[in-house]
Amino acid sequence: MTWSATERYRLESAPGGLALVQDLLNTVAAGGPAHRDLLADVTDAQEWTNGATAAWAAVTGLQTPHVTLDEAALRVIRGLRDALREAAVPGAGPLAGDHPEIPEHSGEAALRLGGDGVVRLEARGHGGHQLVALVLAEVYEGQQADTARRLKTCRNPECRVAFYDRSRNNSGAWHDVKTCGNAANLRAYRARQRER
Template sequence: MSRADAPETLDLVQDLVNTWFGRLSGGGDEHLRSPADLARWCREHGVPVADEAVTTDELELALDVREGLRAVLARHNDAVQPVDGPALDRLEEIAPGLGLHVSFADDQPGLRAQDGTSVRRMMATLLAAAVPAAHDRTWHRLKVCREPRCRAAFYDASRNASGVWCSMSACGAAAKQRAFVERRRARNAARRAAS
């Protein structure tokens, strides 16, 4: 990916969403196939969890959070993409059960994860990161690529926040190529109709 990294607090959100993204050649790479994969992902992000400590329910939870977030972030990238209503609804269902609470630790009021398993706390921390990001206007810069085969999360650091693809050279070029082919097809059809 050629885009700038998201600010630190949103990094985790971006990284979770990008445990799956599609390939332009078709299909995609799933990095969370098993509870052990999720445990490894947690460890890579500084949370020590043993492989056997993660349950299949927690894997399901993480995947629901991931797809809910993908649906949310897709809304930051104009109205071209269909809204994934079921994924958004699922996220709304999950969020209250994660035990977020307002903490005044260090006189920095904020949402914090309550006690729970490591995975649940991590998901709660991830969702809580959206709140301050919405205030400092970084949240709306975290987007899902407009290319329907890709759907990767990227951080749009451009001045006017107008980026739509995760990568101009890959997804942007694919869209331009498609637009070119469509224009040519339309032109040829118009020519045929005229002759």
């Protein structure tokens, strides 16, 4: 199973279930040249959802949830994606701090003690609400493990591709330094030279 939205930008996915959050962020039309929005319509969104939930099940070892989308569910998922993108501001990990301007989203979840003795956060609901709960559960677990702050969007405003910052000090700002970072740094250098 693959993370189709993230792989189209030639990026390594975030670890574990946090890759589902990254993949949702990368469904947006981004990059240069821009890729198409994978949540543009119900058909495309269902195709992405089927692949993403299968990939999530493969990395978590849990059962693949069956999520069926309609127009109303698609609006909810797009809203969550937009809120998460706002939270993933360049220079700070997503949901690492307070963002009072971001609309709230919620989903049902339950704690379940498995036969292996491990307590898991289990997403509940149907359709788009189940997908929202699954994504929020992964963000929550990423916050608890202190990995969610490493999920960022590229600082380049024309790109904003979501990447997992694997730098030792969590200082990454570009999804790819060669394409986005070098161009921005060159523009900044030339601007400083013109000011002198």
